[in-house]
Amino acid sequence: MPVFITVGRVLFSVLFIFSGASKLFDIGGTAEGITSKVVIPAVLTSLTTQLEALTGMPTAQMLAIAVGALELICGVLIALNLGARFFSLVLAAFVVAATFYYHDFWNQSGPEAKNNMIHALKNLSLIGALFIIAGIGRRPRATAAAGSEA
Numbered sequence: 001m002p003v004f005i006t007v008g009r010v011l012f013s014v015l016f017i018f019s020g021a022s023k024l025f026d027i028g029g030t031a032e033g034i035t036s037k038v039v040i041p042a043v044l045t046s047l048t049t050q051l052e053a054l055t056g057m058p059t060a061q062m063l064a065i066a067v068g069a070l071e072l073i074c075g076v077l078i079a080l081n082l083g084a085r086f087f088s089l090v091l092a093a094f095v096v097a098a099t100f101y102y103h104d105f106w107n108q109s110g111p112e113a114k115n116n117m118i119h120a121l122k123n124l125s126l127i128g129a130l131f132i133i134a135g136i137g138r139r140p141r142a143t144a145a146a147g148s149e150a
Helices: 002-025 027-037 042-055 059-079 084-102 110-136 142-149
Strands: none
Touching: 002 027, 002 059, 002 110, 027 059, 027 084, 042 059, 059 084, 084 110
């Protein structure tokens, strides 16, 4: 059984590794998508202005880099089972936010609403799988646990 869990975890992580790398290779396109969907709250504008002055990049570009790096790093670490519980919960929170901002079927109608509902349901499944990974975590093997009881 542990082999199936390991292979499943690695195969599952490929989605986030590929998605994160794709975002990093197309930072301009990712930033454009963020600009069209994400509105920075007014409370954070002074902070974002300072960050823009410090980095010389617009907020959307910084978010694009952060999102791509988050997906890539979390995906790799989950695949390697290094902090898999923690990083699967981080990705679950990310998928919730991405679903809210990018697949808001409740604000749409017609075919666009149906398409985004399908994406939201797919993301719900991803969140479920991430919770399973968080629940399994790194456990000792059954044979090691049985051997210690004797």
